[in-house]
Amino acid sequence: MSYSRWAFLICIASLFFYKPTSADSNPTPKELSEIPQNFLNFAKKAETFDWMVRIRRKIHQNPELAYQEFETSNLIKQELENMGISCKHPVAGTGLLGFVGSGQPPFVAIRADMDALAMQEMVESEYKSKNDGKMHACGHDGHVTMLLGAARILQEHHHLLKGTVVLVFQPAEEGGGGAKKMIESGSIDNVQAIFGLHNDPLVPLGQVACRPGPLAAGSGRFQAEISGKGGHAAIPQQAIDPILAASNVIVSLQQLVSRESDPLDSQVVTVAKFQGGGAFNVIPDSVAIGGTFRAFSVKSLLYLKQRIEEVIVGQAAVQRCNATVTFNNEDLPMYPPTVNDKELHKHFQRVAVDMLGISKVTDYNPVMGAEDFSFYQERIPGYFFILGTKDEAAQERSALLHSPYYNFNEDALPVGAALHASLAVRYLLESQTGNPTGNGHRHDEL
Known part of the structure; x- marks a missing residue:
C-alpha cells in the first residue's frame, strides 16, 4: 500500500486521538528543550514501565531466528493496534511498519531489530527462553520493547507531531540483512532521516555513547x-x-x-x-x-x-x-560500514543532553563489528547510537553480548523509549522551522 493511502488512514485515525492544546503552534525553545525530559518522565511512570517489562519478557521467552519472527511480529502488531496506531504488516516477510502522526510529510523513521540468536540460554529466570537452542543474547527483545514504548509516548503526545513518524520493526539483523529487504519493500520511501540504537553492557546504565562518522565496520x-x-x-x-x-x-x-x-x-x-x-x-x-x-x-x-x-x-x-x-550471497549480504550523519549527530547531542545531561552523553570509539542499519544509511541520512545497560551496582560483571548468560537490563527501557520518541519529535519540529538536520549524502568512505 502506498504512503498516500496510509496517510489518509492516519488522518482519519488522528480525528479520534488528537488532543487539542495551546501547543498547536510550534513550541518555544524552552518547551522544545523540555520535551526529552517530559518523555523520560512519562516512560518512567509505573504503568508505562511495567507494561514495557511485560512485553520484553514475553518476547524474551519466545525468541525467533532471522525471518522466523512470526509471533514477535504478531505481538507488535497487536500492541500497535491496541494503541490505535496504523500499521503495515507483513513487510519483508516478518517485518512491519507503524505510522504515528499527521500522515503528511515530513517523514522520519525509528528502527528496532527483532531476531534472536541460535544459542542455548544459560540464565535461569521466570522468563527464560522456551525455545531450545534460541535466545535473545543481543538484546533485540529490549530494542523491540523500547520502540513500542516510543510508539506509546508518541501516541500520547500526538499533538506535538508535525509530520509522521515511521516505526520500523525489522527482521534478520544477525547476518540476514533484514534492513536491505525492508528497504527493497519500500519501508523508507519518502523518509528524510532514520534513527536506531544498540544496547551495550559495557556502557553504564543511564548513559549514551555516540560519534559522528564511522561507528561500525x-x-x-x-x-x-x-x-x-x-x-x-x-x-x-x-x-x-x-x-x-x-x-x-x-x-x-x-x-x-x-x-x-x-x-x-x-x-x-x-x-x-x-x-x-x-x-x-x-x-x-x-x-x-x-x-x-x-x-x-x-x-x-x-x-x-x-x-x-x-x-x-x-x-x-x-x-x-x-x-x-x-x-556473501542474497541471503547473507555483505554489510556496508555504519557511518553516522554529522548533522544528525548534532541533533542527537542536543536531544540527549536535554534528557540526560551533558555528563551522560559520551564519545564512542569505532568498533569492527557490523550492523545492518548501515543499509539505511546508504539511502538516507541515518544515526545509530549506543545505549548503556551496565549495572554499576551489580556484584558480578555483566555478561557481554552474544553470551549465553546475557540478560538485557530492563532499567534501560525508559531511556531508550524516550530517546527514540524525542529524536523523532524534535526532528519533525525542527523541520517545520526550516532547519531540518541531515545532509543527505551517501557514505561510502571515511
Whole structure:
C-alpha cells in the first residue's frame, strides 16, 4: 500500500486521538528543550514501565531466528493496534511498519531489530527462553520493547507531531540483512532521516555513547574449498596435502592487513573456520576454511574481497591444490560500514543532553563489528547510537553480548523509549522551522 493511502488512514485515525492544546503552534525553545525530559518522565511512570517489562519478557521467552519472527511480529502488531496506531504488516516477510502522526510529510523513521540468536540460554529466570537452542543474547527483545514504548509516548503526545513518524520493526539483523529487504519493500520511501540504537553492557546504565562518522565496520564473509589428493600419513609424497595448503593460505591472508593496508585504515581478516580430516593418520582429499573481513570503507572492503580470492587460489596452487572461493550471497549480504550523519549527530547531542545531561552523553570509539542499519544509511541520512545497560551496582560483571548468560537490563527501557520518541519529535519540529538536520549524502568512505 502506498504512503498516500496510509496517510489518509492516519488522518482519519488522528480525528479520534488528537488532543487539542495551546501547543498547536510550534513550541518555544524552552518547551522544545523540555520535551526529552517530559518523555523520560512519562516512560518512567509505573504503568508505562511495567507494561514495557511485560512485553520484553514475553518476547524474551519466545525468541525467533532471522525471518522466523512470526509471533514477535504478531505481538507488535497487536500492541500497535491496541494503541490505535496504523500499521503495515507483513513487510519483508516478518517485518512491519507503524505510522504515528499527521500522515503528511515530513517523514522520519525509528528502527528496532527483532531476531534472536541460535544459542542455548544459560540464565535461569521466570522468563527464560522456551525455545531450545534460541535466545535473545543481543538484546533485540529490549530494542523491540523500547520502540513500542516510543510508539506509546508518541501516541500520547500526538499533538506535538508535525509530520509522521515511521516505526520500523525489522527482521534478520544477525547476518540476514533484514534492513536491505525492508528497504527493497519500500519501508523508507519518502523518509528524510532514520534513527536506531544498540544496547551495550559495557556502557553504564543511564548513559549514551555516540560519534559522528564511522561507528561500525562493514563486513563480508568468505568460504573456500581447497582440494588435493588424499593418502596415508606415512607416505605424504604420494598425496597432495590440502591441510598444508590451507595453512599457508591462512598465514598469507593475515599479511593482507599487516602488509597491504594503510595502518590508519583499520581492517581485519579472520579465518574462524577450519574443517578437514577425520583421522590422525590420513591426509584428507579436501579442506574447508571460512571467515570474515572488515573495514571502515567500501573501497577497502572490495579490495580485501579481491585479494582474499587471489591469495587463496594462488597459495593453493603453490602446493599443487585447487581452490574455489565463495563470498556473501542474497541471503547473507555483505554489510556496508555504519557511518553516522554529522548533522544528525548534532541533533542527537542536543536531544540527549536535554534528557540526560551533558555528563551522560559520551564519545564512542569505532568498533569492527557490523550492523545492518548501515543499509539505511546508504539511502538516507541515518544515526545509530549506543545505549548503556551496565549495572554499576551489580556484584558480578555483566555478561557481554552474544553470551549465553546475557540478560538485557530492563532499567534501560525508559531511556531508550524516550530517546527514540524525542529524536523523532524534535526532528519533525525542527523541520517545520526550516532547519531540518541531515545532509543527505551517501557514505561510502571515511
